[in-house]
Structures are given as structure tokens and as C-alpha cells.
Amino acid sequence: MNPVKKLLVVDDDPELRQLLSGYLNKHGFDTLLAADANDLESLIARFTPDLVVLDRMMPGRDGMAACRDLRAQGEDVPVLLLTAKDEPVDRIMGLESGADDYLGKPFDPRELLARIEAVLRRKAGPSALKPNSPYSFGPFKFDPVTRELSRGDEVIRLTGGEINLLEALINHAGKPLSRERLLALARDDDSGERNDRAIDIAILRLRRAIEDDPKSPRWIQTVWGTGYRFSP
Template sequence: MDTPLVKVLVVDDDPALRQLLADYLNRHGYDTLLAADATDMVARIQRYAPDLVVLDRMLPDGDGAEACRRLREQGEDIPVILLTGRDETVDRVVGLEAGADDYVGKPFDPRELLARIEAVLRRKKGASALTKEQPVTFGPFVFDPATRQLYKDQAPVKLTGGEVNLLEALVKNPGKPLSRDRLLALARDDDEGERNDRAIDIAVLRLRRSIEEDPRQPRWIQTVWGVGYRFSP
């Protein structure tokens, strides 16, 4: 059974920006919903129950920060990332005090927003949610999401933090091709500094050396030409 796509609701009064973000997020495996104002946002949250909201600060029917505050007052804990043309500290504080989970100033690179979305979703899920996940078994290997430990024939396999992040991203999306951009966001380690596509390729190569019988003919982590990589249990 395929894993349901994560739903992201983009709320912005600029139709060109809405469509740009929808196209970009859809290409990276998200189900993107669109709204032009706060009223439409509330209706779509109630109808579609998205997993995260990307919310513009300046909306035709009010302030995005205030719209976020109203959601929190109504008991809605959906993650919210605020977008704004203002990039001053006081505006960031106002947004965070309103209950936003993160804040991105315009103009921004869509890759930065993607990374912020992944980071917020990871934080929201939290360690308590990981403990509820079942270990993933493939061949002689078992990956335990609760401890983030890989075992081979019950013996721990030594991996770096970045390799664990990468393996976790892949095993949580079985059979689904993941682009390098998506893997960069999912496997990002803030302690490692900036990473690029080449870094993902190197990390995949190292991970294959740890788990593949023949890394040149991988069984578990397959290359999807023109896209990225796929975990095939």
C-alpha cells in the first residue's frame, strides 16, 4: 500500500507565486493545496486537513500572523510557516509569538522553503512519534526508527549521522523515487553545514557499501535516472 502524500496548503494572494510553489512542491512528492486568503485557508483546513500550512503574512482579508493566532486559539495545532516581505527581527518575533513554527522572508529560494518544511515536519513528528513506528526489515537488515539504529543479523551496523538520516528518509518512502533536492531536505543535518547534490551521491555510495552485497549492482537503494534514488524493500 502506497504511503499517502503529505498535504501542504499554500496561502498567498499572488497567483503566480502560488502556482510556482505548487509546481515545485508537487515535483518533490507533496500534495499541494492552494488558497488566496485567510477565509479560504480556514475552509480548506476544515475540508482537507493538510499536514502543514505555508502562510503569507500579507493577505487581502487580514494579517497572516493574526490568522495563525486565531488557528491556535481555536485549538488547531497544524504546523505553520509564515512568508513575508518584511525581514526585520520584530516581524519574526510577532509571527513566532502568534504560534508560527517557522518564518521565511521574501524573496526566497524554493529549496530553502522545502528544507524548512521538512525540518518543521520532523520536529512536529518528534521522538515520541518515532517510537510508535515499526522496525523496517529488508534482507538481513533491520532499521529501528525509535533508536535510529541499523542491524545486520542482530549486530549493529556503524553509520554516520548523515547516513542514518539518508537511510531513514529512504526507508520511510518505500518504492517512491526521491529527488536529490528532496533527499537534501530530508537528510539535512544542521551540524554538517551546506550540502549539495554531489554530497547526496557520495552519501548514497557510502551507504550502499554498508548494506549492499554488490554496491555496483544495488538491490536495496536503486538509482532512478533523471530523478534520484528509491528504496526497494
């Protein structure tokens, strides 16, 4: 069974938020609502949505600025912009801000649903780590079923939290991930303290386990100002 897709709807119109929530939940989505873009980044990290439906025209920071900020931080969650402005130049500006699609208001909810599903299909390209299939990089092999990392016949001992972190990095290979995003992706209820420092320590341990020179890493690279990236 496929997991329920999670959507984050950000719009300053409370009536529209509730209408969209009811409609999207009815069609099998798990929906979280927000009134403005201020808490967008923290909500993404906590809720880890599969897609953000983001109103362009909001008080304070508007949707295009919020989308640009997400992309600048290395966040690749799909974004569908909603706006009352539907001129070609507005659509172009919306897409140039990093949005994946653009829908003018008013709209038929069925078109919104169709566009959400189309964006999710486009973004659902093959991940580096296929379900239940071992993933190899260099001399290493990671098995998501046994949750073991090995080098030849040697099993490399890692904690549960470190395994979660490695799996998250592999699944987003080539993409920069913020520490906050990694905290959300590598959730481990038994991992103890949950903060940026915990991610840095876990990354250091992973590098010591797999890198020839942890100070000059080949596989787990630092993206300055953002976080980390797995480079196969």
C-alpha cells in the same frame, strides 16, 4: 504530541495570502507564504511543507504547470489548487495536473480548512517506518530508537547523516526523492557540506553497507533525472 503541520501558500494576491496565513495559523498550522510559483521547488525543499495551497491563475508559470512540474520531479507533497475557474472541466484539468484537491474562489475559509484536513488525513496512511518500531528489509533491521542498522547480530557502522538519509528513504519507501528533497529530509547540523554531491556520496556509502552489488543496487535505486528511491 503531534508535530505542527506546515503549509506553503502560493498566491499572487497579497491580501488573500495574509488572510489565509492568519486563519490557518489560528487553527494550528505553521504557514509560509509565496507570491508566485517560481520559487516553489526551493521553498518546498527548505520548508518541507505537509501541504501546498496553490493558486491556479498567477502571472508567469500558473499553478497547474507548477503542479505538473513537481510531479514530474517525483515530488509527492499534497497540493490543493485554488482558482476562480470552477467549471467541471477546470476541476478535471486541475486534478489531472497532479493536484490532490481543487477549490473554487470565492470560498468559505472553513471549507478550505476542512479540505486541507481531509487531504492530510488521506495522505497520512501508514509510513514504512512506524514511530519507535524497528523496520526490517531483507536481512537488515533498522531501529529508529537506537538509530542502529543491523544485519543479524552485527551492527553496521554509519554516520549520523547516513542514518538520517536512510531513515528518510525508508519513510518514503517506493517514492522517488530529489537530491534537494533528501537534503531537506536528512538534515544534520554536523554533517558538514550540504549539496547534491554530499547526498551522492552518502548514498554510495549506504549502498556499500547494504547492497550485495553497489553498482547494481537492490534497495536504494537511482531514478534518473530525479534522485533516489528506496525499494523494499
